[in-house]
Amino acid sequence: MKLKMHRYEEIWLVCGISLIVVFMLITGYQTFALDMGPPSHMETIDPQKVDETAPFDKPGVYKIGEDEYEVVMSLESFAFTPADIEIPAGSTVHFILTSKDVTHGFEVAGTNVNAMVMPGYIQKITQKFSKAGEYLIVCNEYCGAGHQYMSTIIKVV
Amino acid sequence: MNKLLGAQPKDAALSRTYLFVAFAALLLGGIMGLLQATERAGLFEMPSWFTYYQALTTHGIVLVVVLTAFFTIGYFYAALSHTLGGLLPKVRKMAWIGFALKIIGFVFVVIPVLMNKATVMYTFYPPMKASPYFYIGLVFIVLGVWMCAFGAFVQVATWRKNNRGQHLPILSFFATGVFVLLFFGSLGVTVEVLTLIPWAFGWTKTVNVMVSRTLFWSFGHTLVNIWYLTAVSAWYVVVPKVIGGRRFSDVLTRFVIIALVITNIPGGFHHQIIDPGMSQSLKFMHVFMSLVIGIPSMMTAYAMFSVFERRGRELGGKGLLGWFKKMPWGDVRFLAPFIAMVAFIPGGAGGIVQTTNQLNQVVHNTLWIVGHFHLTVGTSVILTFFGISYWLIPFVSKRVLTPRINKLGVIQTIFWTIGMLIMTFSMHIVGLLGAPRRTSYTTYGDHAVAASWDPYTILVVIGAAFLLVGGALQLYAAYYLMFRAPKGHTEFPLAEAEENASATPYWTERWGRTIIVMLLLVAMAYVAPLVNFIANAPPGSPPFVTW
């Protein structure tokens, strides 16, 4: 397969492709060496038995280490359980999430916390909250008539 | 071979009808958009019998499925007719059957939406359950599209049999690529919808949520690249003729088409980068496949500039960029597609950035994404379609493009451009601030962060106002050109290839091979995740009606 192109086009493509390769190298390194990849938890759960299945039978905020917390949360149209969370500044928070009904999005506005939460799947995402403040958590996947009410607060003190 | 006599009357009637529906869809979808923008900014309250979410579902379906499909088919069937010496009667019949199927399907889809029984967005993610007739309507629409695809294949195959060893005329080559994608790209979503129908009727109790979502996006992403390829066909073949130049290297053009066809379907998973249930390695592979589409796009950028520079220099342009000034800026048939190309710079760049793995977390499901696709489809694709309509509508209506309408077109283009500029820019910014998409007006309990989004949503309304004017002008122009313009003949602008170019090698015509490579890549991308979602599936989900 011979494709004759002007030297300038070759130069451009080499540069363009290299740019994309650099993007992939940076994010690939972060993902596979630094564990910074997108939320991709594989565990499943019976979507009709969430309230009876651990850990969602006891949703809440749990301290698991010096500056480390687990937030076990279930989502449903149109609420987060637990709501109005409070954690100390400087904590690393592991969110453990599932949906009791339809697909929701879990987003902490202004942060990198952004994960899809499907019924039948347990999703996990971790974030260190260094700065104090009142962060807004919203559902960012349309889930019904009250979607615009589906929010809660995470207060970092 | 250009048949200077214009489209055969029966072929013209077919395209004209398709284009009419496309613009009717623009009217309905545009009104929806205006309602959404004002509601979202807190300036308007939707009635209880037609909510924001119903308007949004309608907006998506009518613009992203109806307008685009009907315009694409109307345009490419005119191209097939014009470049292949007229449609075969049986092909034309297939296209009419396809038309009827799509209209029937649309009625089945839109009535439940209007009755608030299918407020599920055009993505209809289960386990949100719409009326079963909504899904049945979707099946009819897809069948209608397949009829048109099969018609195109029959037309092309017949031409090739009668013209052995020759290259398919370039615009029909583009058409073939688009119809191949339309057919193969919709297989996944068809399987999904067929499983949703019994579930929606209550005959099956649960549905596999992740399989459904994955099958949808194998189609959903392909769809956008289908329109992109349609617009690009005009960039490569029509625009050079409008500026009085020649089209870029024939072999590289065909290569770009083949590359876009092959790399398209496997890129779908970048809509699922932050989904559970799929490993990071598989996701990264999809990211790679999505980014690979950047390569034919980069080649297209080079080709476009090169064609303009060559022509501009021919007309006396000097210096590094002096050739730019020589372009026919006052000709809407150039201006609209040119701005469309420029819009693809931030549109495509944004696309690259938002698909790069974890960067997706910054913007997924925020208004940034909405800004992105209003640039790519709302500007790059639609403005190209508008620009095409100024010669295509008179061409199939045996009328002429008058200087007055051309001027109107230029004004229309400017309004649309300003509107999209303001709107998409604000959407991108407010998305970075975390404003979610597909969400009606809310203060989230008077939260300060939500309040910080308000100025941007107001800007969106301002943008929408410009679009309203642009849209109205465009609708008037389309109506005038179809029914009122003076009778006469309009040229179908088809640029000729570069002279002195070496012959394009024949491997480009081997569509069978291209399709096989495409299917191999699709398998590479989709077999593992789909098998995993099926084999390791959780218990399925029952239906939910949450609106």
Next chain:
Amino acid sequence: MESVKPKREEDRNDEVHSQKGTLFSVFMLGAFIALLFIVVFGLYMSRV
């Protein structure tokens, strides 16, 4: 026989059609892509 390096076809074309403006334009496009990446990547890293 004179030894003259045979001209490449592209170079011959260049005499009628310089593509310097094209190269410049696509490089500007590449710069835009890089810039946008830096902005979003920077935002991402600031939020890590």
